[in-house]
Amino acid sequence: MFELRDITKRYGNVVALNGASVRVFPGEIRALLGANGSGKSTIVKIMGGTVKADGGQCLLDGKAVGIHSIFDAKRYGVAVAYQELSLHPQMSVLDNIMLGQELTKRFGLIDKKQQKKYVLTLLERLNLKRDPGELVRDISQSEQSLVEVAKALASRPKFLLLDEVTASLHYNEVESLFRVLREEKQAGTSILIVTHRMDEVFRICDTATIFRNGETVMEGELSSMSLDDVVLHMTGTPITAAVRQSAGAGESPRAQGEPLLQTEHLKLYPHLKDISTTVNKGEIVGIGGLEGQGQGEYIRSIYGVLRPDSGTIQFQGKPLRLKSTSGAARCGFSYVSGDRKKESVFSIRTIQENLYAGKIAQGGVWGWVSAKQAKQFAESAVSEYRIKIGALSDPASSLSGGNQQKLAVARGITTQPALLLLNDPTKGVDIHSRKEIHSILRECAERGMGVILVSSDNQELLDICNRIYVFYEGNVVADLYGEEKTEENLVKAMLGTAVGSEGGEAL
Structure with missing residues (x-):
């Protein structure tokens, strides 16, 4: 058994852990749960020695x-796969996995042949079809997360700690990871998982330890807990009826408002082959699919990051061909990425500067910025979106991962765009905050805003979206709404299986 007991940790005036405890037994998969900033990642880092x-x-x-x-x-058999990846982008997949745990032969020389064979075995277990010689920078974010797991598995640990590694994984990748975790459990490995995806918790975990404000408030068998029980212990308050509701599933969103954005036969070799979509005012449109089916390229094409090879984009009935993201911002577009480290958060800039950056982008380069106005704007956003901060003058890096993501979402919404583009925006955000963000997005749609949500979380798409376009190999293979917007139909379409219904196109 691996146990941390009565752990305390402070960062200046901030109490990260206040007598928290967690334990995990051999052959057990335990969830470590808690709201953003509750101390989960801190205790994992203590267990991992960082x-x-x-x-x-x-x-x-x-x-x-x-x-x-x-x-x-x-030395004690502990291995950690971190949410903030411990990989070196300029090094190969193989070198990242084996760094510090190289296989050697006589005279201490590295056995390159055995290392490659071993790494290929690890990648095969995780169903990651990549050449071990490829540079980490050249593979997708979700594949990098699986390499992080492979790196942890390479040491054959007794205690495996996973900190939000599924946050960027898609359906098929999660299934591959869970198969490996069940194998490790059968072999007697003790596994601790930090995740905010509650459906995954109940699927894979045996037990749970729940943190709140740096303290352990609950531990026990998951079979005796409901989702409401978990949320109550995490937050101290139950999920309200306001955040339980799902988007109107029974109605066709075509009748909800006039077309806001239309794409026709969008092509971008080799990622997009033929993409036609419509987003109406007041509609939340989801984009689903397995990893790498063109979702990211689609949303970046709309925002002006990428230029399509052919096809048209119309906004409010007029042809649109953006040359830059600043042009998209001036048109009334706002983009929120789930990759906060690379695309969303200016980590060394202040919280206030991060929040006001979107407003500045709308106003042009030569706009005058009032310090008082910027402060009031940031204070309002922090209050409305319940971002846990020390002071507005603190760097964004001082926030927990989930609160950094809430900061990025708040920046995108508070500019009041006509079209809000979201690329996995709730990745790493706790369940209560996620429900609050969903509620805010519904309010945005009710005010007439158009919303496009790309998500790797199927349940999120089903919970909040009026309609879901499913991408497969660069094509739209299903358009799900109303009674056809079900998990079964969504998964079938993602895997390239015909939906065959009035609400969705047959593949």
Whole structure:
């Protein structure tokens, strides 16, 4: 058994952990749950040796041990796959996986043949079809997350810790990971998973430990808990009826408003082959599909990041051909990415500057910025979207991962765009905050805003979207709404299986 008991950790005046405890047994998959900023990632870093606790005990099989570095953690059989990837983008997949745990032969020389064979086995287990010699920078974000897992598995750990690794994974990738985790569980590995995807928790985990405000408030068998129980312990309040409701599933959104954005036969080799979509005012349109089917290229083409090879885009009935993202912002478009590290958050800039950046983009380069106006704007956004901060002058990097994502979403919405483009916006956000964001998006749609939501979370698409376009190999293969907007039809379309219904196109 691996246990951290009565752990305390402070960062200046911020109390990250206040006597928190967590334990995981051999052959068990345990969920570590809690709202953003509750201390989950901090305690995982302490278990992995990258952060030192201020107080408390670490116990292995009941005996106190000291984990003061990653080398200590490895010596005791602890391996961690982090949400903020520990990979080197300029190095190959193989070198990243085997770094610090190289296989050697006589005289300490690296056994390249055995290493490649071993890495290929790990990649095959995770169903990751990549050449071990490829650079990490050249593979997708979700594939990088699987490489992070492979790196942790390479040490054959006794204790495997996964910190939000499924946040960027798509349906098929999650299934491959879960198969591996079940194999590891059968082999006696102790597994601790930090995730905000509640459906995954109940599918794969045996037990749960719940944190709130840096303290352990609950632990037990998941079979005796409901989703409402989990949320109540995480937040101290139940999910309200306001955030339970789903988007109107029974009506056709075609009648809800006039067309706002239309794409016709959009092509962008080799990612988009023939994409035709319509987004009406007051409509939330979801874009679903397995990883790498053209979803990201589609939304970036609309926002002016990429230029389509052919096809047309019409906005409010007029042809649109954007040359830049600044042009998109001036047209009334706003874009929110789920990749906060690369695309969403200016980590070294202040929280206030991050929030006001979208407003500046709408006003042009030479617009005058009032310090008072910027502060009021940021204070309002922090309050409305319940972002947990120290001070507006603190850098964005001081926020927890989930609160950084809420900051990015708040920046996109508070500019009051005509069209809101969201690319996996709730990745790494806790369930209560996610429901709040969904509620806000519905309010945006009710005010007439058009919303396009690309999501790797099928349940999110089903919960909030009026209609879902499913992408497969660069084509729209299903258009699901009303009674046809079901998980079964969504998964069938994602896997290239015919839906065959009035609400969705047959493949």
